Each structure stands twice: as structure tokens, then as C-alpha cells.
Amino acid sequence: MTIDDQNNLPDDINPAENLAAITEDISAALREAGKEQNHVTIVAVSKQHEAARILPVLETGHRVFGENRVQEAQAKWSALIEKYPDTELRLIGPLQTNKVKEAVALFDVIESVDRIKLAKALAKEFEKQDKRLKLFVQVNTGEEEQKSGIAPNDVVTFVDECRDQLGLTIEGLMCIPPAADDPAPHFALLAKLAKDCGVSALSMGMSGDYSIAAQLGATHVRVGSAIFGLRPAK
Ligand SMILES: *Cc1c(COP(=O)(O)O)cnc(C)c1O
DSSP states (O other): OOTTOOTTSOTTOOHHHHHHHHHHHHHHHHHHTTOTTOOOEEEEEOTTOOHHHHHHHHHTTOOEEEESOHHHHHHHHHHHHHHOTTOEEEEOSOOOGGGHHHHHHHOSEEEEEOSHHHHHHHHHHHHHHTOOOEEEEEEOTTOOTTSOSBOGGGHHHHHHHHHHTTOOOEEEEEEOOOTTSOHHHHHHHHHHHHHHHTOOEEEOOOTTTHHHHHHTTOSEEEEOHHHHOSOOOO
């Protein structure tokens, strides 16, 4: 299949229209909260969707995308990036240290820095490739056992360590609240932690709660299914 073959897109999914509607929703939410001056970047989460479904979104001029697996992103995005070289690709899933080399080569931003071993491997690889990616620290705001991320109490120390010992620039914090919780307190906690460690960007909010996240100060919302439709079952 070529990336121009859109024949197997179901008729009822229009990613470009969905993206426009979400942009409107966010503007309305910011207006409602009296925060019209805030800018929220929509990270279009294209994981598990094929290039044919991503292409119409690129054609609207949108350039910021999120993927959660290095190998899948490599396979899908090499041709797309050739066509749209100003694409910003963001890794939003866990990164194993043995994939750091490929990740640094492909991505522009890593949102899932969640342990010192990974931070060290990234610092080393940035030197090697003479390429410095923007980094976000993932925070486990719900302190869930099975979820990766730095515990809220350890975030300030971790960010300091990344800066002072490894010379990394941490641009922001990212969180994925527990699915069963009201997300608002988690977003508020992330915003507070960002202030505490002096970082300005906040990646929070997904398809179900991007408006609330925008009202609580998100600079980036990561929206998948509301743009691209449900992901194919694995
Ligand atoms: C898949 C994913 C998203 C997008 O989720 P939707 O509910 O489809 O919008 C956002 N963030 C992360 C980290 C993800 O893995």
C-alpha cells in the first residue's frame, strides 16, 4: 500500500474534520475559563493507525504527532517525514534503553522520561548523534503500581538531577491519570509540580478530557481516538 491509498478508510471517520472540531472545543474551553491567550498544541496520537489515515491530517497543515512505539513509528513515519520534513514527532510511550539510539534519530520530543537510567542513556546518545531532543518527564500522579513515571514527591529532585548532573533541558511534565479517576486533580497536581521545578510545558489531557486539561493549563493535549477513530483491536 502506498501512503496515498486511502481506500480502506471507513467513510464515517474524517480525521481532518475531527481535528478542526477539537481545535474549536479547546478554544471554547479556554474562553470559558478566561484563558483565551493560552496556546494549546494538539498532539495527534496516530499509534496503531496506518499512514493512509495520518496523511489527511498532514494535508491540513497539522504537523505535531505522537507515537508510543519506536519500531512502529519508524516503519510508518519514514516516508511521511520525507514528504513533510517539518513534522514534529513525539514519543509518548515507555522507552527501553536499548531503543534509545533509534528513538533519538527519529523523534523530536520524548515525553516519557521516567527514570535516571533512561535520562543518562539519552544524554549520552545526544552527544553521540549531536542532536538534542526536547524532553518531558512523565509523572505517575496516581502513584499506580503498574504505571511508569516519577512519583510526585520525587519530581523536583529528578528534574534537578537531569539538569545539574546530566546537562539535560527538561521542557515539561507529562501525566496519564488513572482511568477511573476524575482527571482534574491530577492535572492540577501536574501544573503545581511544573511550577515547583520551574518547567513551563504541561502535556496532559486525552480524547476524553482535553477541554478540562486545557482549562487547567495544558500546553499540549495528546488526542488519539477523537481524531483518528478507535484503534484497531490488537
Ligand atoms: C494512546 C495515548 C493517548 C491517546 O489516547 P486517546 O484516548 O485515544 O486520545 C494519549 N497519551 C498516551 C500516553 C497514549 O498512550
